[in-house]
Amino acid sequence: MSIEVSPLVDNVKAFLAQPRPFLIDGKWIAARSGATFESLDPATGEVFATVSDGGEKDIDAAVESARRAFDRGWAQAPGAERARLLNRLADLIEAHAEEFAQLDSLDSGKPISLARLADVPTAIGHFRYFSGWATKLSGETIPVSVPGFLNYTVREPIGVVGLIIPWNFPVMFAAVKLAPALCAGCTVVLKPAEQTPLSALRLGELIQEAGFPDGVVNIVPGSGEIAGAALASHPDVDKIAFTGSTEVGRKIIAAAAGNLKKVSLELGGKAPNIVLPDADLDVVADAAADAIFFNQGEACCAGTRLLVHESCRRELVDEVAKRASAIKVGPGLQSDTQMGPLVSQEQLDRVGGYLESGLAQGARIVTGGGRPAGLERGYFLEPTVFEDVEASMTIAQEEIFGPVLTVMSWHDIDDLVQKANDTVYGLAAGIWTNDLKQAHALAARMKAGTVWINCWNAFDPGSPWGGYRQSGWGRETGRLGAEQYTEVKSVWVNMN
Ligand code: NAP
Ligand code: MG
Numbered sequence: 001m002s003i004e005v006s007p008l009v010d011n012v013k014a015f016l017a018q019p020r021p022f023l024i025d026g027k028w029i030a031a032r033s034g035a036t037f038e039s040l041d042p043a044t045g046e047v048f049a050t051v052s053d054g055g056e057k058d059i060d061a062a063v064e065s066a067r068r069a070f071d072r073g074w075a076q077a078p079g080a081e082r083a084r085l086l087n088r089l090a091d092l093i094e095a096h097a098e099e100f101a102q103l104d105s106l107d108s109g110k111p112i113s114l115a116r117l118a119d120v121p122t123a124i125g126h127f128r129y130f131s132g133w134a135t136k137l138s139g140e141t142i143p144v145s146v147p148g149f150l151n152y153t154v155r156e157p158i159g160v161v162g163l164i165i166p167w168n169f170p171v172m173f174a175a176v177k178l179a180p181a182l183c184a185g186c187t188v189v190l191k192p193a194e195q196t197p198l199s200a201l202r203l204g205e206l207i208q209e210a211g212f213p214d215g216v217v218n219i220v221p222g223s224g225e226i227a228g229a230a231l232a233s234h235p236d237v238d239k240i241a242f243t244g245s246t247e248v249g250r251k252i253i254a255a256a257a258g259n260l261k262k263v264s265l266e267l268g269g270k271a272p273n274i275v276l277p278d279a280d281l282d283v284v285a286d287a288a289a290d291a292i293f294f295n296q297g298e299a300c301c302a303g304t305r306l307l308v309h310e311s312c313r314r315e316l317v318d319e320v321a322k323r324a325s326a327i328k329v330g331p332g333l334q335s336d337t338q339m340g341p342l343v344s345q346e347q348l349d350r351v352g353g354y355l356e357s358g359l360a361q362g363a364r365i366v367t368g369g370g371r372p373a374g375l376e377r378g379y380f381l382e383p384t385v386f387e388d389v390e391a392s393m394t395i396a397q398e399e400i401f402g403p404v405l406t407v408m409s410w411h412d413i414d415d416l417v418q419k420a421n422d423t424v425y426g427l428a429a430g431i432w433t434n435d436l437k438q439a440h441a442l443a444a445r446m447k448a449g450t451v452w453i454n455c456w457n458a459f460d461p462g463s464p465w466g467g468y469r470q471s472g473w474g475r476e477t478g479r480l481g482a483e484q485y486t487e488v489k490s491v492w493v494n495m496n
Pocket of ligand 2: 040106
């Protein structure tokens, strides 16, 4: 192992020193085929861990294990017991928080400061929040018009759920999916992203330590095409909860059609960040740079399209560009790093393709566009700002998923609304103004699941998250998030 490991805590060093097997039925086991894959450090391109590579047979075994655990009584366990275990798990993650921050920073490239501040606390927060719903998901009595009849509903766990997650917030997305599924009484098979399997596997160890019954949580890393597809098409899986690209979301829907399993989808975005002429440009410049460059722009909710009124465009572009060029880019594990490398060579090439396409279609790079000086290895890219962008350009339409801001201007409110909604996505939107009447009116016209007024990246496990249009199906988090893992049964009683 030639990477710099000295800053790693002992538990992380020990964890990385062995090939990491799957968690199936409470046991740690290698792939049936013996296959493994390697995890690369995006800051160097070097291998730092080896992980078992899930095939169809492994997914079968994991689904069988989850089915047995469901039938053995997890579904009927008192909500208070599920709540206790979820809280115990939250406490354990908190006690091992630095390990998760290091594993995710190393695996995905993200700044460790961000993992410490956002990813890990958010993961803990989801387990705590959904522990509360474990005792509160309830049905209703319905005032039916049939004389002498009682009708009531109960919410039952949906069954065995496949959880498929991306690489941009690894432990956080594991928690965002595990917590509501487990609180509702489902059992699960989790397939983390190939690029970032490690924190999910470490989480599996803490799930064991917390005392969850064997088989309630099974974790099988592997490729999307094989392990992910096997899970999505599995005849004994009752639901797939997926976070990832819109393109793969379509494949999940097709694969789920065989047994008509339920599907919830958190997909891509192309969020507009809207600036009205009265906004405080200093505040907006900071926020607009943060909205796009946090997590290297590898965020579904990244503020990728800055839609600024033409009267303040020049000033704001210059201010954002100044901030972009001042961002400290470096390895995620370096404590002063503000932006890390992209997750992989493939992602760097993909984003590079968008830079070429923007230039070819007539947009202009104000700052960035190249490899940062002094970072010769790894998948690094400078924070980049494009202006002279037209709404029809590929860079204004497609999700870039990298540190690339496209700036467009608008002249009146109808022009603004048209441009803001002019993509196939509908995940998030931001509005900056001191005119709150206008802000509420604009919020109503946004085709987006979340609208941030004078803020960006405000989240809470209690607040629903999900997309309009091609950004997804369903709402994760909040009461709706827990209910997504239940079926509603309507019971009629003839009292006559
Ligand atoms: P991705 O390529 O769609 O992959 C997501 C997950 O699906 C990975 O675990 C992947 O496995 C798996 N997968 C790939 N092909 C599959 C198939 N045919 N069947 C089943 N599973 C399959 O997305 P990504 O590149 O990891 O993440 C970036 C995308 O996620 C962006 O589009 C982003 O907007 C979206 N995202 C959305 C949200 C939201 O809340 N709406 C949040 C974060 C990210 P591999 O690891 O092998 O590829
Ligand atoms: Mg990796």
